[in-house]
Amino acid sequence: MELVTKYHGVREYSDEDIIVFKKGLPGFKELKKFITFPLESNNAFSILHSIEDMEVGLVLVSPFAIVKGYEVKIPDTYIKELEIKSHEEVLVLTTVTLSSNIENITTNLKAPIIINIKEKLGEQLIIDSDKYKIKEPLFKGDNN
């Protein structure tokens, strides 16, 4: 099948590629079906794209690459809902807010998107703690 996206060209995908977010994502509650693909111009990033709305594609990054020692405790209810059986099935990504000013590019460490890559199920977790920020700078001056 083909997905014509607004910003990321035309994407080929098949049924097995579809990740189902049964509860949607905050802000996009009505959208349940997404695909992911690496960003062509920079494959440190990936896009989580709705197949139901050609405009909705979120930029994602691996939080583990941004913050050393990043950790997420996935609640039992999520493990159940996402049918997670082993840690190898789990992919954790965080959303990226771009800015033309590189120092202002941030990622939301407080709300990781948890994906079971085997069962193709996803859900966004909100961590209610001060440990991680909603706007964590991606680049902290000295590196990059």
Add this chain to the structure above:
Amino acid sequence: MLVIGRRKGESLLIGEDVEITIIKIENGSVKIAINAPKEVSILRKELYKEVTDENQRAMIFDASTLEKLKK
């Protein structure tokens, strides 16, 4: 919407599993205790709103910005 008055120490039940008790009322702020099953998610609304806003910002895509990041 149901609007209900409660005093300190009083509770209310939502469905069969959720109990909300008013613990303390002081200077325009109220402390409440919630007893609910684990699968019921409880979030401060402003936090949920912040995540909603941030998700919406994450779909603003500017390819030229990412081009700049290329090493």
